[in-house]
Amino acid sequence: MKWVNRQFGDLDYDENMVIHFAEGLFGFEQYRNFIIVHDVDSEPFRWLVSVENADLSFPMLEPGMILPGYEGHLGKDSEIWVLAALKPNVQQSTVNLRSPIVIDRRSYEGQQIILDDETLPFQFPLVPPSGATGGR
């Protein structure tokens, strides 16, 4: 299949790579079908790219990179991603640990959920606040 995304240009993908979100993503419910794009230039980010809206893509990270052990309670059969809100200043960039993307590895059905755990923030700093000495 061919698709042209505004940021990534021509994308060639197989139908079986398409992740179907029956409910869409919050605020973008009308778009149901996405592929994951690995753009080497912006590693370690991956991109959840709509194959229905050429302007729509979300940078995301594996949550284990941000918070080790995060995936633990979400099940082994699923691939988990967290979306990143990127700002020109990296210090202001955040990842959303509260409503991750959950993709069934077998069926490629995707869902964005809201976790009950109130200790997980919607805006978790991508880098430790300056002055912090790590160990978070």
Next chain:
Amino acid sequence: MLVLSRKVDEDIRIGDQIIVRVLGVKDGQVKLGIEAPRSVRVFRGELYVQAQKENLAAASADRSSAKAVAASLTHLGGGDTGTSK
């Protein structure tokens, strides 16, 4: 907006599959019990709104800003991140 008054233990039926019951009222807080089919997603309104807001912020990122941010993420190790397809 439809406005209804309900007492504790009374309910509201939305269609034939959704029941919202008032379980209790205490200190200005109303406790509700909701029964709905699994396919109907139920969220606290403010969480739904915040999730929407974060998605909107995430969707506005472009590749070049991601590249710039990625360059400052050396603390995450970068390199092989595994499971992408």
